[in-house]
Amino acid sequence: MIERELYMEQIIPFIDQPFVKVIAGIRRCGKSVVLQLISEELLRKGVDKSHIVYMNFESFEWMDIKDAKALYTHIGSIIKGAEGKFYILLDEIQEVENWEKAVNSFMVDWNVDIYVTGSNSRMLSSELSTYLAGRYVDFHIMPLSFKEYFSFHDLPLEQEKATIREEFRKYLRMGGFPAIHTADYSYDAIYKIVYDIYSSVILRDTVQRHGIRNVELLERVVKFVFDNIGNRLNAKNIADYFKSQQRKVDINTIYNYLNALERAFIIQRVQRYDIKGKELLQTNEKYFVSDLSLIYAVMGYKDRLIAGALENLVYWEMRRRGYEVYIGKQDDKEVDFVALCRDEKLYVQVTYQLASQATIDREYTPLLAINDHYPKYVVSMDEVWQDNIEGVKHKHISEFLLEKDWR
Template sequence: MIKRELYMSRIRPFIGSELIKVLTGLRRSGKSVMLDLIREELIASGISDKQFISLNFENMRNARLCTAEALRDEIQKQVSAITGKAYLFFDEIQEVDGWEKCVNSFRVEFDCDIYITGSNAKLLSGELATYLAGRYVEFIIYPFSFGELIELYQTIFPKTSRNDIFSKYLTIGGMPYLSNLRYADQPSQQYLQDLYNSVVLKDIVKRNNIRDVDLLERIIAYITANVGTAFSATSISKYLKSESRTVAPETILNYVKACEEAFLFYRVKRQDLQGKRILTINEKYFIADHGIREAVFGGNMKDINLILENIVFMELLRRGYKVTVGKTAAKEIDFVCEKQGQKLYVQVSYLLASEETIEREFGVYNSIRDNFPKYVISLDELDMSRNGIKHRNIRDFLLSPDWG
């Protein structure tokens, strides 16, 4: 188990505070492991393991506790036997009906420190905003970065070069459990297919009462095939019509939103950099883990440019950037990234194999007059930086601690 310090450094200041710590993200992205890491730190600081109460609500043994009343009675009984502060860990809390009231009650009634996880963005909407407004802090947990994969992969295969690990990363992605399979191709593919089915059935179909599963799967297939490509609900509607399925764009938007709420896809808006406004058409979508794309739909190496873009986008999210696609005149910048008043521009390409390609990728910055860092990222080993624009090999970029 690696320490995932990127997340621990963000969570650590809130450990022991009265704020409820909410960990969200794609199913099996490592939220439960983060709870274990938090417990380890608490025990190392002198907290007795007798002060912990941990429940996973996807475990059938806890099915009887999946109502607010039953859970409250059980926790009240267990807390009464604890001396000092109680540390409450609730995994996949969305399985508990009325959990918001229940958790808020614990916060008020008991001397406790609360941590919850969930695999749906709806966890932080609706009633939660009413009951817990201003009383929680959210951390989104993503699949492994390239750097995290190297750290874990080399504990299993110590002599593997980072270049070889990156080649593996392009096809299997970064789901944490793959280390238990020693990253073997066939078992990893089977696991990722099963994970995909679990996300679709449990976190999308079941939670949204979707009846037309075939339509949902067609929409997911379309988005997955077109990651990093601008399109609209109308585009999907026309595509489905060509497959003899007539579907209103509004229905498509609802299905896509359900996929976003399950953290399967991330939507990226387009920004007019000259008019300084957000555009409302032809947004882009990226998949949470490109390994799922390869296992279920294939084509990662055929669509290598899109996959590299997907990998860079997810790394930007991990590091806390707000990301849009930049439009300037007839050109587009892959990523305009903002964090704490600072900006970063990133253009992603497979290989800068010709002067025409070099001019195209670097030329997108011609109309950008500010002094924020501008990058062109590719698989090329040779540094082709020019005119103040930095060129980086994608492996170096992903592993760099600072992009300033």
């Protein structure tokens, strides 16, 4: 197994702490591997193997455990009468009805340390908050970053710029699902693998979990969002589009579909932020996809989506590093990203190439108008442009994604 160091560094300090560790993310992003890495870490710490209880609820082995009572009974049969702490690792826990009630009882009744994974963010919402309020910490596992791509392919990070940029172009086309980086697959094979992942997520984490009947409309919504990645978008925009196609769709239905897709980690809604007023705005948000390969698998690779694809990669890299990320509004101008992390702030513009003076002005002017001392970047795939302008730095996207510190 390849170490997912970024996530293990976050989780390890919480081992033996009185919180349920909730590990969530889209299917096949590597949650099960993280759970196995936690098990290995426990063994290294001297925990007896018999005190580590691991259950994967996608396995046929546990098909009879359908609800909280059955889960509680099974775990109880292992723990009751035994001495010492037990470590309970439950993979894809959302397959068990009312699982949060069982987990709450585990904490009340026994000496345990609990780790659960799931593929739907609903497990982090009302039900979980009701039973475990203040007693859980959550970790969002994402597909591979560009840095992790190097680890999976056993490539050194210290290479010539030209080599790193060539590897970036491969990463851009392949996406970050770990499974596709375990062998030398063609792009066609990659997109077939990813389409199977997508189909599973659509069926199990959206259609079945939310009782969606009009699957054809749901997939049309998915394609519309994918085709507008990085553009301002909301439920009304989508409903208006369908109306222009002579298809009447209720805006609440669109809203519900977008929520279901977001809960399944297929897409992520990003709100706008007024830089001067320092407040969130409720209109003209953007949506990004959890991994670019999902777009290619569903719609094929499209060069015209390159600007949105680059924004997508920058957005998720900032999220990996713990930033809250918003779309910026500066008077009548837009800043692609305002990223906040405690007392740190970062402004980023993303474009494909700085090919003309008009493009240079469009990308740099909003950043130059921001009167504070926080770092400001223009990120592109430009091979020639090198200049920094009045403290606004330019970075090739491959360098930006691998930068150790943006401050």
